[in-house]
Amino acid sequence: MAAIASLQAIHLNFGRRGSIRCGISEPSGEPAPVGQKTRYNDGLAERVFMGLFARKMDKFGGSKKKNEMKEKGFWDYDYESFVEVSKRVMQGRSRTQQQEVVREVLLSMLPPGAPEQFRKLFPPTKWAAEFNAALTVPFFHWLVGPSQVIEVEVNGVKQRSGVRIKKCRYLENSGCVGMCVNMCKIPTQDFFTNEFGLPLTMNPNFDDMSCEMIYGQAPPAFEDDPATRQPCLADICSMSNPSSPVCPKLHA
Secondary structure, eight states, rough: TTTHHHHHHHOOTOOOOBBBTTTOOTTTEEESOTTSSOOOOOOOOHHHHHHHHHHHHHOOOOOOOOOOOOOOOOOGOOHHHHHHHHHHHHHTOOHHHHHHHHHHHHHHOOOOTTHHHHHHHHSHHHHHHHHHHHHHHHHHHHHHHHEEEEEEEETTTTEEEEEESSSSSEEEEEEEEHHHHHIIIIIHHIIIEEEEEEEEOEEETTTTTEEEEETTTTOOGGGGGGGGGGOTTTOOOOTOOOTOOOOGGGGO
């Protein structure tokens, strides 16, 4: 989810590098192998973030199942229901409309003038890119799972402004290429690049469900991005169309 962008603006006073285990319940403390679902033990803070974003997204959601007609309370959301809200947002919307919903949700969570303040605090420099990469690791483990800061090359300069997500929790739970691209990758890139003025590129790997985020690197055009030409994950996506060479949710 593009929740990364808005919470990044909230937690500007925290800078820390490294990796975090993300409340994983697996004996190894690491994400489960591909093909197996990782078990998490979400705490109070994680549930707060899930409820916050899910309730915002729920306003744009489509029709609910009969057993979901009653409005959920703040503490009723868990990660699975958070993902279900995202699926309802996709229903009946084009990819550009889905991305616009995410943008509206993000803007609604920020105080007035936040993007302008972000631009002043974080002009597009090597330091700003590295600082935001460091922020991503501890604050978004609830959303994407464990991650770590890595060294990347941006415009010929090596810097620690990359984040490697080991196995994205959002992709693992949704199983949907379209949700990954339309509800997370593209809106998050656009929000950082266009609203915050700090370029960001996200490179999901649909084979192992990892993802690389590169702060400071401008994202490619939609038509030039390999992620936009991916087929459905037919084995795990309940909305998949195995006969289509490209996930239908990626069509305009």
